[in-house]
Amino acid sequence: MSGQRLGTIIGLELTQRTRSVAWYVLLGVFALLLVIVTALSFLAWGSVPQPGAAIYSTIVYITLLLIVLVSPTLSGNAINGDRDAATLAPVQVTLATTAEILLGKVLAAWITGLAFVAVALPFLVVATLAGGGSPSTITVSLLVLVFEVGIIAAIGVALSGILSRPLFSVATTYLVVMALVVGTVIAFALVGFTVRSEVTTHYRSLDYGEYTGDTYPCAPGEEPSDMNPCDDDVELSCGEWTTSTYEVPRFDHVWWLLAANPFVILADATPTQFDPNGYPRDLFGQIKFGVRAAQQAPELENRYDDCAPYREGDSPTPREVIDQSTPSWFVGMSLQLLLAAGLLWWAWARTRTPAGRLPSGTRIA
Amino acid sequence: MTTPGPAVAPPASAGEPGIVVQGVRRAFGPVQAVRSVSLHARSGRVTGLVGPNGSGKTTLLLMLASLLAPDDGVIRIDGIDPVADPQAARARLGWMPDSLGAWNALSSRETLVVTARLYGMPKPEASARADALLADVGLVELADAPARVLSRGQKQRLGLARALVHDPRVLLLDEPASGLDPQARIDLRLLLRRFAAEGRTVLVSSHILSELEEVADDAVFLLAGATVDPARVEAAARRARPWRVRLATVEGAAAVERVAAALGVPVEAVGVDRRDVVVSFESDEDAGAALRDLVTKGLDVVEFAAAQGSLERTFLDLGDGRPPQAPPPPPASAPPAAAPENGAAS
Numbered sequence: 203m204s205g206q207r208l209g210t211i212i213g214l215e216l217t218q219r220t221r222s223v224a225w226y227v228l229l230g231v232f233a234l235l236l237v238i239v240t241a242l243s244f245l246a247w248g249s250v251p252q253p254g255a256a257i258y259s260t261i262v263y264i265t266l267l268l269i270v271l272v273s274p275t276l277s278g279n280a281i282n283g284d285r286d287a288a289t290l291a292p293v294q295v296t297l298a299t300t301a302e303i304l305l306g307k308v309l310a311a312w313i314t315g316l317a318f319v320a321v322a323l324p325f326l327v328v329a330t331l332a333g334g335g336s337p338s339t340i341t342v343s344l345l346v347l348v349f350e351v352g353i354i355a356a357i358g359v360a361l362s363g364i365l366s367r368p369l370f371s372v373a374t375t376y377l378v379v380m381a382l383v384v385g386t387v388i389a390f391a392l393v394g395f396t397v398r399s400e401v402t403t404h405y406r407s408l409d410y411g412e413y414t415g416d417t418y419p420c421a422p423g424e425e426p427s428d429m430n431p432c433d434d435d436v437e438l439s440c441g442e443w444t445t446s447t448y449e450v451p452r453f454d455h456v457w458w459l460l461a462a463n464p465f466v467i468l469a470d471a472t473p474t475q476f477d478p479n480g481y482p483r484d485l486f487g488q489i490k491f492g493v494r495a496a497q498q499a500p501e502l503e504n505r506y507d508d509c510a511p512y513r514e515g516d517s518p519t520p521r522e523v524i525d526q527s528t529p530s531w532f533v534g535m536s537l538q539l540l541l542a543a544g545l546l547w548w549a550w551a552r553t554r555t556p557a558g559r560l561p562s563g564t565r566i567a
Numbered sequence: 568m569t570t571p572g573p574a575v576a577p578p579a580s581a582g583e584p585g586i587v588v589q590g591v592r593r594a595f596g597p598v599q600a601v602r603s604v605s606l607h608a609r610s611g612r613v614t615g616l617v618g619p620n621g622s623g624k625t626t627l628l629l630m631l632a633s634l635l636a637p638d639d640g641v642i643r644i645d646g647i648d649p650v651a652d653p654q655a656a657r658a659r660l661g662w663m664p665d666s667l668g669a670w671n672a673l674s675s676r677e678t679l680v681v682t683a684r685l686y687g688m689p690k691p692e693a694s695a696r697a698d699a700l701l702a703d704v705g706l707v708e709l710a711d712a713p714a715r716v717l718s719r720g721q722k723q724r725l726g727l728a729r730a731l732v733h734d735p736r737v738l739l740l741d742e743p744a745s746g747l748d749p750q751a752r753i754d755l756r757l758l759l760r761r762f763a764a765e766g767r768t769v770l771v772s773s774h775i776l777s778e779l780e781e782v783a784d785d786a787v788f789l790l791a792g793a794t795v796d797p798a799r800v801e802a803a804a805r806r807a808r809p810w811r812v813r814l815a816t817v818e819g820a821a822a823v824e825r826v827a828a829a830l831g832v833p834v835e836a837v838g839v840d841r842r843d844v845v846v847s848f849e850s851d852e853d854a855g856a857a858l859r860d861l862v863t864k865g866l867d868v869v870e871f872a873a874a875q876g877s878l879e880r881t882f883l884d885l886g887d888g889r890p891p892q893a894p895p896p897p898p899a900s901a902p903p904a905a906a907p908e909n910g911a912a913s
Contacts, residue, residue, distance in 0.1 A: 210684040214670065221672040288668025292729060295632050295662050296685035297654060556636035556650050560595060 277358025
């Protein structure tokens with residue numbers, strides 16, 4: 203691996219991109235969309251006491267969404283497009299190795315995608331100035347954004363080396379990216395509902411039918427008071443225990459499916475800010491809470507006894523749920539890295555020269 | 568220039584300089600593009616690669632350029648196996664593809680600098696090399712224009728410059744002359760001769776046989792993916808060859824009669840093509856003797872020339888495996904010494 207050759211390939215790619223007008227039009231459209239989104243999120247979150255965090259997370263999410271939509275076109279025809287234009291072989295015949303060509307193209311596509319992050323930066327600054335976003339939130343969310351741009355770039359370049367038709371490989375890159383964004387959610391829901399468990403509930407009620415009179419008996423543990431003038435002297439008769447069953451989806455078995463979702467990784471990795479009641483302040487935190495709550499196994503044996511003293515049901519706050527659960531972002535990042543690396547390896551085997559078997563319909567030069 | 572001779576084997580040792588190919592095969596799925604190729608392109612010589620469309624020339628060049636692996640057989644570029652050590656082979660070979668892909672957004676100078684950098688040249692050196700090559704191929708005025716505005720011929724010249732960037736010892740050119748204007752063709756010819764004179768190896772494929780004839784020292788014939796056996800090439804080259812004779816003032820039937828009479832051959836053995844009389848001779852010696860006869864008999868010969876280049880004739884004769892279309896014997900009068908030799912060869 204030579205730094206000079208790698209740098210030359212990156213430079214070559216970037217020069218070709220920056221000399222096309224379409225590229226600047228795309229950046230302009232992107233900036234325009236962000237202006238609209240920023241204005242709307244200021245309006246939407248205006249009533250919240252500290253809207254900065256919410257606005258910030260909204261803008262980061264929109265940036266990620268736009269990058270997810272744009273990136274495949276930046277990298278999805280890197281190799282086969284060059285082959286079609288007969289500009290791949292003249293590079294392959296130089297001392298540049300297949301790995302250098304692939305890596306150079308991935309890095310160039312990554313840098314190109316980062317230009318979109320750069321365009322989004324002023325808007326993120328505005329959101330931060332509006333009062334939200336702790337430094338850790340900003341740092342981590344930007345790092346994840348940069349990582350995701352790289353993953354999509356790698357997937358696009360790899361698919362363009364695996365498939366011979368540019369149109370087909372761009373479409374496939376979209377499909378893979380959409381599989382990560384939408385497919386993981388669908389898979390999570392479908393598989394989660396498929397893997398069900400039976401919940402058994404035991405219930406015993408108070409037999410109010412046995413009791414007659416003007417007052418009503420005190421429930422177990424209750425004391426008569428002005429607010430609740432129950433009759434403490436009456437003997438309660440308890441009903442029969444009844445048992446019922448129903449099925450619940452086991453999302454705790456499939457939560458890792460969601461982990462590979464770029465939006466989930468972004469939310470999960472970013473440190474969450476909570477309000478005094480333990481509720482997250484931004485979009486990241488809300489999604490993170492949802493994902494972490496899915497990790498909790500459902501209670502499979504429930505016992506409700508009206509005859510026993512009532513215990514205050516202490517359901518945990520989002521903050522407690524998040525604190526007690528496993529972070530999933532590194533699982534997701536690992537899955538994505540594995541996918542990108544595997545595809546790149548496949549592309550390397552397909553693009554290697556001297557070429558052995560060629561995909562049908564391809565020409566070397 | 569002498570007639571290009573066959574460059575097919577005798578089997579060369581693999582360590583020899585130049586290009587050595589032995590028993591190379593390559594298929595694309597069910598299509599056997601190259602069936603059996605053996606050749607030796609010697610260093611210090613220009614070797615022409617001749618064959619009809621689809622005969623496997625480009626596939627062979629791709630294998631020599633280390634882009635395609637042969638299914639079987641041995642390739643050596645200056646003793647280096649491009650399959651086992653492509654990096655070393657690439658450092659010494661320059662390849663000019665038939666379809667030149669240019670980076671449309673880049674200028675000619677940038678194209679050459681980028682290529683030089685990919686060969687590991689430091690920046691200042693790459694820049695100097697680009698300028699020198701632009702001057703060499705006559706693109707100085709267009710050096711900073713984007714490649715998309717170049718004409719086909721200009722792109723072809725850029726492609727040639729790109730193949731020369733790293734000063735290769737072995738040059739592989741796939742149809743380099745297509746799209747070039749006459750001046751550029753002459754320049755190309757001179758450049759290839761200079762390269763060979765410097766002890767480098769040049770392998771050129773071309774359809775323009777007259778061009779190839781002027782520049783090639785040796786020729787390799789490729790038919791349906793196989794190099795043609797040298798004996799067959801030899802035989803084809805030795806077959807009777809038509810010569811064009813033009814007499815002053817006399818044309819057509821009258822000229823035929825006079826030429827036939829002067830050479831002592833039947834009138835049917837002599838043909839007519841426009842204003843010229845066409846006669847076949849078995850060898851250059853026969854032709855020389857015939858010219859002497861014509862002049863001695865007092866005919867005003869103003870033109871006496873081979874009707875076809877030798878490459879072209881050999882190519883056409885080999886082309887469809889049909890017998891040569893030269894007029895049937897008896898042959899034109901020949902010096903007694905030459906006759907048995909010719910008879911033995913054909």
